[in-house]
Amino acid sequence: MSREIVKIGRLPDNTLVVAYPKISSKHCQIKKVSDTGFVIEDLDSTNGTFVNSRRIKQTMIKPDDELKLADMVMDAKLVLSVFDMKTEVEKINYADLKKHAEIHDDFLKLKKVYEKYVSDKKKLMMGSNLTSTGLRAGLSLIPYVGTALGIVATGMTGTVQAKMYELDEKFKMEYICPVCFRFLGMEPFDNLAKRGTCAYCKSKWNKEF
Ligand SMILES: [Zn+2]
Numbered sequence: 757m758s759r760e761i762v763k764i765g766r767l768p769d770n771t772l773v774v775a776y777p778k779i780s781s782k783h784c785q786i787k788k789v790s791d792t793g794f795v796i797e798d799l800d801s802t803n804g805t806f807v808n809s810r811r812i813k814q815t816m817i818k819p820d821d822e823l824k825l826a827d828m829v830m831d832a833k834l835v836l837s838v839f840d841m842k843t844e845v846e847k848i849n850y851a852d853l854k855k856h857a858e859i860h861d862d863f864l865k866l867k868k869v870y871e872k873y874v875s876d877k878k879k880l881m882m883g884s885n886l887t888s889t890g891l892r893a894g895l896s897l898i899p900y901v902g903t904a905l906g907i908v909a910t911g912m913t914g915t916v917q918a919k920m921y922e923l924d925e926k927f928k929m930e931y932i933c934p935v936c937f938r939f940l941g942m943e944p945f946d947n948l949a950k951r952g953t954c955a956y957c958k959s960k961w962n963k964e965f
Pocket residue numbers: 933934935936937938954955956957958959
């Protein structure tokens with residue numbers, strides 16, 4: 757017997773568990789309505805369910821459609837393959853379904869995330885016309901801006917501090933392991949690439965095993 761319904765969300769009581777922070781605890785569900793027909797329904801998620809770039813409440817979904825939960829693109833073929841898995845398997849982690857090539861591609865995207873964070877932070881520091889030695893120390897520590905922030909923050913105006921905070925929060929949501937979605941810390945991308953392994957889930961990010 758195959759599955760009739762697959763629930764997707766952040767919490768472990770879903771069929772397909774996606775531990776990504778922007779995904780709601782119960783995000784959406786897919787029902788099998790015929791041998792090849794599937795209907796996806798958003799469960800009032802915070803950041804939305806999108807099929808072919810359109811935010812949906814309920815719609816049909818096919819393996820070659822583009823599926824996006826919040827800002828996370830998912831392989832619809834992989835997601836629908838869950839219907840063919842044995843019913844004894846109660847929950848599946850989306851990360852386990854991902855192919856190694858996909859993990860590698862997602863890992864490479866972190867380079868841009870890191871570079872943008874560093875350049876945005878640099879701009880913010882330059883723009884906040886501070887002349888304190890703290891700021892100079894901060895700038896010289898780039899790309900270790902995260903560590904430098906503590907030194908610099910005391911000399912900054914409230915607005916700049918708020919913007920810094922915003923930037924840091926955004927970075928923490930985006931600079932994450934493509935498998936376990938944990939924040940990778942302030943470590944420069946090149947360091948991560950050299951190590952090639954997640955310190956938390958031990959996944960290998962490189963193409964060659
Ligand atoms: Zn990981």
